[in-house]
Amino acid sequence: MAPLDLSLLASLPSLPLRSRYLVESYLTGLHRSPLKGTALEFAEYRNYQPGDDLRRLDWRLYGRSDRLHVKQFEEENQLRVCLVLDLSASLRYRSQPQLLTKLDFARTLLGGLSLLARRQHDAVGLALVGDTPSAADSGLVDYLPPRSSLAHHHALFSRLDQPPATRAAPLVEALHRLATLLPRGTLVVVASDFYTDLEPLRGAVRLFRSQHLEFVGLHVLDPMEVDFNDDSAGLFTDLENGHVIPLSAPAARAGYLKRFRAHCDALTGLCREYDGELVLQRTDADPLTTLAAYVAHRAHLV
């Protein structure tokens, strides 16, 4: 894979362009595409038995060996992917103007995944998680079940392109809800900063496993959140709830990093515990690793 030009990625005006640029960059970097021939693959020969479909006889082998053999192919498996986007206000943050906001970065990633899935004829769905007027919606601002049609893909892209602005996002409730909506075997890719309590999240991930849903978390973080190396001091304002505390970043850095890393470690452990995966994705880092992870999952399933 060639390294991605992040500034070019950020300067692209629309999400489709950014996603396409991302996917193309990913594909041109591979020497041999792992996606070729994944639809029908030869497995083995076996002796003909009465009742077998005569179309599957290998006549050439019969001419050489005078025996009837039947070709056997591996069964084709269509992947269902559900992309989950956290729309909480905390994702609208970026510490430097040349970086994408976390939300834009997550949308770009999910858009790229959507394109990849489309190329492989996988079914892709979308769930937008945010404030909902009705508690019955369980935080699902918008939901498109996984489908593989072109029209569906366009609809997905249009929703991903212009997500509604919300303040908080009840991610756990939304995941619980999705666990009831998605069919078994669906790969659920959740792009979020996972600023939520871990115990409820544990229940949701556990539910995913029990429902045979694959869980991949894209932990989208700004470098400031990861390193907290800014020298600014002032009135720190929580983007989600608006709380304000006066503090000095250098003074609070050590304690913040300690608690933040503990949270990340616990989150990673939680995902692994239930056969899920958590991919840390900094907004100033190459997003191609995320796509590689997706493809690895795909290969694992094939």
Add this chain to the structure above:
Amino acid sequence: MNLLLPAFLAAGALIGLPILLHLLRRQPKQPVPFPSLRFLGPAALRDTRRQRILRWLTLLARCLVILLVAFAFARPFWPPARKGADRAVIVLVDNSFSMQAAGRNTSLATWLSRQLANLHRPDRLGVLLLHPTPAWLVPLGDDLAAGRAALRNLPTGYESSRFQPGIALAAAVLANTPAEHRQIILASDEQRLGWTGTDFAQPLPPGVELLTAPPAAPPARQAALTRLKITRTPDGTLHFDGTVRAFAPAVSKRAISFFADGKPLGGSVLELAAGAAQPLRAEFKLPPATPIFTVYASLDADDLTADDTAYAALPAEGERRVLLAPAAAGSETDYLAGALAAVRGGDLPSFRTAPLPVNAPWPSAAAVVLRGPAPFAEKSAAALDVLLQSGGSAWLLCDGSSAQSDWLARHGVSVKPIHAPAAGLTLRDLDLEHPLFAPFAGQSLAPLLTPAFTQGWSLSGAAVEPLARWPDRTAAIAEVAVSAGRLLVTGFDDRRETSTFPVQAAFVPFAHQAVVWLAGNDRASATSGRVGEALTLPGAGVWSVLNSPVAAAPLAVNGNVTPAAPGLYEFHGPGAPRRLYAINLDPEESDLSPWPAPADFDRLVSRKKPAPLALAADREAARARPADESSVWWWLLAAAALLLCAELGLANRTTP
């Protein structure tokens, strides 16, 4: 602890710099959006608060470093251990004659011994005699035995009480004495006269206490002969004129005796009322040819005997004459003669005015007043020169005549007319120390400064000692030393046409004082004085006692003497007639009543906190000590270095 170089403490003001920088440090105000504060909650606040505390600690460390360095450079030191410098006491001994009152000195000595009983080595004790001027009997030191011995027999004298100079001297000494308790003990009868003139609003130096003796018991019987004047008529009669003042009891009869040249003349009885001055008059007829020089009168003894006798000396015949030159021709009024004749009676000395002898020597005992050109004619000028050579005195009123100017020029005095403006010339720059102006110095000088002179002559020359000046600062009145005599020259005369001075009230006392002063230069006249007051004598000679309660050997003096006891004295100078002096006491001292408001004594004690003891002395001692003995400042510097290290550590742990 004291400081050797306290000025370095000013460097401590540099702590303002880190404080200012700390206060000017930017306070976070701008909002900083952040995705979530879940990891920046109370713990981050604690971190921020901890940072704030660290910053304050850093600031404190910086300030302490600056202060310690400044303090170290100020060279602090502990004063050397004073061995028992607990008390320093100065006893002021009132040796005025009021202390001779019955029982006063005895009770005071007892009281003093009680006050000093707890004084032990190395406490310090000094004894200061108050009168006539403060003088140490025993300088302040640790010789307590000498001090106690001096106080066992309190010295008595005939001075009048005046406490302020002694208290001021003792306070100044104690203020610089290293002692825990510094005390002035006033061994006195707290007499009213002694405190007169004391400014009670001006306290003693801080830390100096004042202890006064309890008021003495009032006398049972006390009267004083406060004035005595003697005159002798040509028929030989002696007239005693005096005053007796009674203080206690309310009414009493007192016998009085009169003496002439040591022989009793007679006596009388006076009925006195307390507080009232009773005139005393007596006459004694003596043969005219009987020479009498000294007299005195004595009351019968009472509680205070020192003031029961008054002395007087008779002037010799022919003394106190004023030889007055004739007034200028054409003058309608002789203002000067009138002024000299105007003084009659009272305590002021009177003069017998006589015309200036012609073709005869001028007696040196007389004061000669010269005006106009006549006294400077050939023969008169010779008589004048003889007068001055024999120590006589003269007053020359300058009128610009050539005879005067020539004679003055021969004696080193240049006379020049001075331009007078329309408003006239006035006098200025009076020498108030000179006896000529003594009557005016205590009153008002305006009468001497307002007369306008339309004619005036400036005086100059090496022998000229200006006593007053014209507006152009040339001498207007001058004393001129001529041979052995004394010459007073005024750059104006006594004519009404040339000035308004003769018709002004100041002219009479001025003329009288000029003659008194010149006559005082006469070596043969008798005079009087008071105990404790310096007496000017006409030169070197022998001062001896004729009659006094205190016997004293003849004393060689040179120009002045301060009598220490009342009595009759004579002065013999080489080649000069004897001079008699009657020395009396200050009559106010006879009033034994104490100061009416003893609470005023408390006002003299300062309420301020005393300065560090003997700071100056301790500083000197600290400077003299080897550096390793006063190593406090090194420790301070070491502490500053440690604090500096701590500050560096703290500063590194704080964020910008």
